[in-house]
Amino acid sequence: MIIQMYIQKTKLKKTMKKIKKIILLIAFILIKSYAMQSQINVDSIIANNAYGPGEKLIYSVSYGLIKGGEAAMTVDAIQSGDDFYYYLKASATTSGLITNFTNIKDIYESWVRITTGFPVKAARNITENRYIRYDEIYFYRNENFVFDINTGRHWIPNNCHDFLSAFYYARQTLFKSKFFKNEILDLTTFHDNQLYPVKVKYLKTEKIRTKFGKVEAHRFVPILEKDNPFKNEDDFQIWISNDNNFIPLKIKVKTKVGSVSAELIYYENLKNPFLKVK
Numbered sequence: 001m002i003i004q005m006y007i008q009k010t011k012l013k014k015t016m017k018k019i020k021k022i023i024l025l026i027a028f029i030l031i032k033s034y035a036m037q038s039q040i041n042v043d044s045i046i047a048n049n050a051y052g053p054g055e056k057l058i059y060s061v062s063y064g065l066i067k068g069g070e071a072a073m074t075v076d077a078i079q080s081g082d083d084f085y086y087y088l089k090a091s092a093t094t095s096g097l098i099t100n101f102t103n104i105k106d107i108y109e110s111w112v113r114i115t116t117g118f119p120v121k122a123a124r125n126i127t128e129n130r131y132i133r134y135d136e137i138y139f140y141r142n143e144n145f146v147f148d149i150n151t152g153r154h155w156i157p158n159n160c161h162d163f164l165s166a167f168y169y170a171r172q173t174l175f176k177s178k179f180f181k182n183e184i185l186d187l188t189t190f191h192d193n194q195l196y197p198v199k200v201k202y203l204k205t206e207k208i209r210t211k212f213g214k215v216e217a218h219r220f221v222p223i224l225e226k227d228n229p230f231k232n233e234d235d236f237q238i239w240i241s242n243d244n245n246f247i248p249l250k251i252k253v254k255t256k257v258g259s260v261s262a263e264l265i266y267y268e269n270l271k272n273p274f275l276k277v278k
Contacts, residue, residue, distance in 0.1 A: 045115045050171040050246055053077035053086070054269035057247060061092070064258040068098035071262060075168075077114065085120070086112040088164050104128050110165040117169045122162035137162065137190070151193050163189045163196075175246035179205075184223060199223035208239055210249055211265055213276040216242040217249050244272035 055075040061068050071092040078087050088110040094103055107125040112118065119139055126133045138147045141158040148154060161169055166189045179202040189196055203219045217239035235254040241247050247270070251262040267274065 043116060046117050046173060048114075048117065048172045049244060050175070050271060051075055051168065052269070052271045055271065056266070056268045057264060058266040059248075059251075059262045060265045061260070061262045063098060063260055066098065067096055068260075069094040069096075069104070078111075084114045086114055086168070088112060088168055090164055102129055108164050110162050110168075112165050112168065117165075117172050118159070119162050119165040122164065146190060148193060154190070154193055156190050156195065160195070161189050163191050171246045175240065177242060179218065205242055207277055208250060210263065212274065215249060216275065216277050218242055241275070243275040245270050245274065 053076055055073075057073045059071040061071055069092065071090070073090045074088075076087040076089075078085050090108045092104060092106045094105075105127040109123045109125075110119050111121040113120060118141065121136065121138050123136045124134070136149045139156075139160075140147065141156075141160070144158050145153045145155050146160075181202070181204070183202045184199055200220045200222055203221060205216060205218050207214045208217050220238050220240065221234065222236055237252045238248060239250045241249050247264070247267070248262075249264050253260040
């Protein structure tokens with residue numbers, strides 16, 4: 001019995017590492033490859049009709065039939081000197097029976113210029129069992145580098161994002177009501193001292209059941225390449241609301257030890273009406 005519990009615990013730890021990669025994919029989704037777009041003017045003022053201060057999204061995370069934790073994403077507005085910023089925060093914690101096998105409390109933060117949507121600073125505070133890490137990066141995009149407080153300078157394209165700001169920038173500028181079937185989107189952002197290229201594919205727009213009723217959503221999957229953590233296209237799927245908010249509604253992931261899912265259970269202060277369908 002003890003040996004069996006140890007094996008299950010080991011498998012779950014490996015699954016949690018895979019889930020971290022999944023979280024990155026979720027955050028990267030729909031931010032086009034800026035490394036290939038060096039002519040973008042990062043100082044241009046960009047209208048934001050998708051989100052605003054006070055927005056809060058809460059998700060229930062389950063491992064199979066067991067509720068295993070909660071995730072939250074929030075937006076606030078702050079002032080520093082003469083500049084105004086969005087303060088973006090994403091957090092994830094385990095709870096219940098899952099804490100017998102693994103204990104996670106992760107916090108990601110990003111400070112983004114309200115006028116342009118580009119970050120000036122990002123931070124992460126990670127606690128995963130005995131592993132603890134705190135990190136901050138500062139963007140010097142006119143000089144094409146970021147400064148990491150732990151590892152120093154790293155070259156980036158001047159229009160690069162951290163993964164949290166990338167997701168909100170996608171909501172602000174790149175999401176749309178219609179995609180071409182099988183449309184492929186190339187993604188790039190900076191994380192763990194390197195640039196991350198990711199490709200995702202749009203499958204279809206469909207009506208899905210949520211806690212709030214039926215909602216129309218875009219469904220995306222990753223493109224399967226050599227270094228992709230998934231074997232099959234449907235091993236990872238994400239549904240994004242097809243309204244002017246463009247928020248994640250549902251995420252499904254298949255792993256060797258079962259399935260992991262996250263579903264929106266609460267929202268407040270959305271910038272646009274949350275559209276439900278009959």
